[in-house]
Structure formats: structure tokens, C-alpha cells
Amino acid sequence: MSVPSPVTIRRARREDVKAIVAMLADDPLGSTRERLEDPLPPVYFEAFDAIEQNPDVHFVVAEDTDGVVVGCLQLCILPGLSSQGASRAVIESVRVASHCRSRGIGEQMVQWAIAESRAKGCRLVELLTHHTRVDAQRFYARLGFGPTHVGMTMRF
Amino acid sequence: MSVPSPVTIRRARREDVKAIVAMLADDPLGSTRERLEDPLPPVYFEAFDAIEQNPDVHFVVAEDTDGVVVGCLQLCILPGLSSQGASRAVIESVRVASHCRSRGIGEQMVQWAIAESRAKGCRLVELLTHHTRVDAQRFYARLGFGPTHVGMTMRF
Numbered sequence: 001m002s003v004p005s006p007v008t009i010r011r012a013r014r015e016d017v018k019a020i021v022a023m024l025a026d027d028p029l030g031s032t033r034e035r036l037e038d039p040l041p042p043v044y045f046e047a048f049d050a051i052e053q054n055p056d057v058h059f060v061v062a063e064d065t066d067g068v069v070v071g072c073l074q075l076c077i078l079p080g081l082s083s084q085g086a087s088r089a090v091i092e093s094v095r096v097a098s099h100c101r102s103r104g105i106g107e108q109m110v111q112w113a114i115a116e117s118r119a120k121g122c123r124l125v126e127l128l129t130h131h132t133r134v135d136a137q138r139f140y141a142r143l144g145f146g147p148t149h150v151g152m153t154m155r156f
Numbered sequence: 157m158s159v160p161s162p163v164t165i166r167r168a169r170r171e172d173v174k175a176i177v178a179m180l181a182d183d184p185l186g187s188t189r190e191r192l193e194d195p196l197p198p199v200y201f202e203a204f205d206a207i208e209q210n211p212d213v214h215f216v217v218a219e220d221t222d223g224v225v226v227g228c229l230q231l232c233i234l235p236g237l238s239s240q241g242a243s244r245a246v247i248e249s250v251r252v253a254s255h256c257r258s259r260g261i262g263e264q265m266v267q268w269a270i271a272e273s274r275a276k277g278c279r280l281v282e283l284l285t286h287h288t289r290v291d292a293q294r295f296y297a298r299l300g301f302g303p304t305h306v307g308m309t310m311r312f
Contacts, residue, residue, distance in 0.1 A: 017237070020237055021237065024237065024238050030238065033238070033239045033240065034238070034239070034240060035240055041240065043240050043241040044237060044240070044241045046241060047235055047236065047237050047241025047242075047243075048237060048241075050235035050243075051235045051236070051237070054212065054234075054235060056210070056212070057234060057235060059237065074236060074237070076232075076234050078210075078213060078232050078246070078248075079203055079206035079207045079210060079213060080203065080207070080230060080248060080249060081173070081176055081177065081180065081200060081203050081204060081207070081215065081230070081249060082180050082186065082189065082190070082248070082249045083189045083190070084189065084190060084191055084197065084199050084200070085197075085199040085200045085201075085202060085203025085204075086203075087203075087206075088248075090234070090246060092234075092236060092238070092244075093236060093237060093238045114310065117312075118312060122312070123311060123312050124309060124310070124311050124312070125309065125310045125312075126284055126307065126308070126309045126310075127307075127308050127309075128282055128284065128305035128306070128307055128308075129305060129306050129308060130304060130305055130306075131303070131304060131305060131306055137306055137308070140308045141308075143310075144310050145308035145309060145310045146308065146309060146310070147287070147306050147307075147308055148286060148287060148307065148308070148309045149284035149285060149286055149287060149306075149307025149308070149309060150284070150285050150286075150287055150293055150303050150305075150306070150307055151282065151283075151284055151303075151304065151305025151306055151307035152282070152283050152284075152285060152293070152296045152297075152301035152302065152303055152304070152305070153280060153281065153282045153283075153301060153302060153304045153305060154270065154280070154281045154282075154299075154300050154301045154302070155279060155280050156273075156274060156278070156279050156280070156281075
């Protein structure tokens with residue numbers, strides 16, 4: 001890692017959606033899944049509204065010292081019965097703008113998510129990372145996550 | 157698999173919590189994590205109330221033809237921005253009572269969850285299964301799930 005860039009982690013706003021989708025699309029997997037068009041397809045804003053209205057879903061962005069959005073992360077807090085009724089947190093959609101990687105921005109976002117999960121009383125944080133994202137797996141291992149599970153998915 | 161046992165999948169009720177916790181505890185991993193005591197620790201009922209109040213979390217049980225609870229599954233529907241604003245479903249806490257395994261009960265529950273996820277407009281269903289649960293991974297693969305991701309966790 002080069003010099004860490006300090007960022008502010010804040011709740012995403014509607015005007016951040018384009019920057020978020022650009023980050024989601026700027027990725028070998030995301031490029032085939034997203035539609036980074038101008039104007040952006042309305043489905044993204046509909047999804048953003050659903051996120052905003054859901055008290056258990058926290059979509060945050062990392063903003064650099066110039067106010068530019070350079071990262072994003074979604075955190076969901078879910079109740080559950082297992083592990084003595086423990087709530088659990090699920091981290092999704094972690095992205096850092098490609099020109100800002102290796103500056104500790106992802107780490108600051110994930111540390112925010114871990115702290116928020118603890119503050120909400122969760123006893124477990126979980127995430128799925130694509131098996132091809134070996135760097136991501138190393139990154140999460142460094143932050144204290146264990147590769148304990150197989151993440152299985154079905155797409156419709 | 158022997159002869160499939162037809163079950164009814166229905167929303168879990170407060171009086172099912174003990175049977176659910178018994179299933180969660182009857183497992184090499186769960187036995188160290190749960191507290192199957194009489195009376196059951198109140199945390200389980202508090203967690204159940206939180207689940208009941210959350211419109212995006214569906215905890216169901218499988219009931220046999222005698223009305224006995226023989227399986228459980230938690231399904232969460234989460235909004236998201238990635239994959240063109242697709243909602244996703246997360247399956248958790250899938251258990252079948254040990255004396256009822258290999259009768260297609262887990263399959264009926266998971267097929268219910270897949271159908272429900274489709275009905276709610278999800279385009280992705282995901283789950284984490286412990287890396288030691290090789291039979292579970294084979295089971296999910298047979299139902300159409302791919303081992304596409306590494307499931308990483310952190311416990312507090």
C-alpha cells in the first residue's frame with residue numbers, strides 16, 4: 001500500500017448513484033452486469049429508493065478530501081435465530097474507484113462496516129467474494145475475516 | 157434419497173422456536189453455539205420477535221403430515237444497486253431434524269425459497285455453507301447453485 005488516503009464514510013445520496021454505478025461497472029465481473037448509460041437506467045434509482053427506505057440496509061460511500069466519491073459499500077443488518085439469536089451483518093458491493101486503489105480506502109470502509117456491525121449488536125459479519133477475486137480474499141483475511149464458508153449462488 | 161416426505165412450508169410461529177433451536181443445536185457446528193435449555197433463553201424469543209417485525213425476513217418451518225416441525229429455513233430479501241439494481245435473496249439457517257433427513261424435506265424448503273425469491277423479483281439467491289459441509293454443497297449444487305464465491309466471516 002502507498003500512502004493511505006483519508007476518506008469520509010457517509011451515507012450515499014441520490015446524486016451519488018451515477019458514481020456508484022460507474023465503480024460497480026469498472027470491474028471484470030461488473031462490466032458485463034451493469035448498464036452505465038447517460039442517463040442512467042431508472043432501475044438504479046428505484047433500487048436506491050428501496051435501499052433508502054429500508055432501515056436495515058446502509059449504503060455508504062467514501063468521499064475524498066475534495067468531496068469526490070471514490071468508494072462504496074452496502075451493509076445489511078439481519079436478525080436471526082442461530083448463534084443464540086444473533087443478528088448478523090452482510091457486506092456487499094465493496095468497490096474502490098480504480099485510480100484510487102491500494103490507498104487504504106477499502107480498509108477504511110470495511111473497518112467502518114465492522115464497527116457499525118458491532119454497534120448494532122451483531123455477533124457475525126459475513127460476505128461473499130467471487131472465487132476469482134484472490135486479492136479481495138487476501139484483503140479480507142488481513143482484516144480478520146476467515147474463508148470459513150463456500151458462497152453458493154443462483155442467478156435468474 | 158428414500159421416499160420423499162411431503163411437508164407443508166409455513167411461516168414460523170412463536171411456539172415453534174423451541175423445535176427450531178433444537179434443530180439448530182443438533183449439528184456438529186450448532187451444538188457449540190446454541191443453548192438448548194428448558195426454559196429456552198429469552199434471547200431466542202427476542203430474536204424471533206425481531207424477525208417477525210421485519211417484512212424482508214421470512215422464517216419458515218416444514219411441518220410433516222402430523223403437524224410436527226421437521227425443518228426450518230430463513231430467507232431475507234435485500235435491495236441492492238449492483239446487477240442493475242437487483243434485489244437479492246439470502247438463505248440462512250437451513251436445517252432438517254436429524255431423524256427426517258434424506259427425505260427431500262430440505263429440497264422442498266429450498267425450492268420454496270427459490271420460488272419466493274423469484275416472486276419477490278430477486279435476480280440472485282445466495283447462501284454461505286460451512287466449508288466442512290460437503291454434503292450440503294452437493295445438495296445445493298444439485299438444486300442449481302454454483303460454488304462461485306468464497307464465504308468469509310468474522311465472529312465477535
